[in-house]
Amino acid sequence: MSDATTAPAAHDAGHGDGGHGHHEDHSKHYIKIWGVLLVLLVASVIGPFIGEATGIQIITLITAFGIAFVKAYLVIKHFMHLTVEKRYIGFLMLTMLAFMLVFVAGVSPDVMKHAGQRWTNDAAEAVVKKGLAEDANGHGGGHDEKKPTEGTPPH
């Protein structure tokens, strides 16, 4: 930026504090990105239906979750302008995401698995078995039931 103490932040912000001193109208570009986001939204809604109809689960995974990452990337890049922001901002965000991965990596074995080499989580296994049995019997909850899973133990 040209003068850190006097320049309005709207200027220094620009598209990443570039300090170019001139600003163009980017409205059309933003509307184009929005159009792409809407197309991706439609794909993310239709995809799982196709995945279910064809029995190919990978279609659901790609269209639902893969597209979510693409949409997030587009918003981060084009609306938040993170790619042209000061680099340490990107590193700050990545650091936070790394913390999340550490958290998930540390906790996931206990949450996702219900038995290990020297331990078992009997309560969690019982909940899963009971829930699946209820589903098989058609008691897994429904819009006409007032208490869909009454009696299901907490886990």
Place this chain on the structure above:
Amino acid sequence: MSMTRPIATTRSATGISTGKLAVWWLIASEIVIFGGVLGSYIMHRLGHPEWASQAAHTNTWAGAFNTLVLLTSSLAAVLAHNAAELKDGKKAAKYLWLTILGACIFLVVKGFEWSNEIHHGFTITAHTFWSFYYTAAGIHGLHVIIGAIIMAVIAMDAAKGKDLQRVEAVGLYWHFVDIVWIFLFPLLYIAK
């Protein structure tokens, strides 16, 4: 520098105005908050296949419509930023009010959706899936409300051409709220 203007609007010790940097730090802390909730949900969902029968009752179309609303409000927010860059405060304010309208529509849809689910017995205590559902969507909704209030304050100033740099700062926050929903949508509404 005027004595009455907060230093965050004018100082830039790090190459970014301090106000905007503060918003990035806020977003950094929000990543941990939402990341923790979503990470926990994903782990539980993978460890409990029986949750699928509960997830089947969420309204995909309401979720999709709200995604459309938030994406559109994000467009309005970035157009407000664009107008602020061009020093057009009135236009920036107009786009900010459009963003707020998007927030209001989102909350109204959420209200109908939740009241319908609660009416059918899917309360926060009905099942752990619904605990996660209401907690994640509730925290997100709270952020939508807070964002709308802040935007209203900024829009009123922007209309007078005052503190236009705040338009970008609140926009960053709003885009983050949008991104959180981009991930909440498939997790809560599509993964049946």
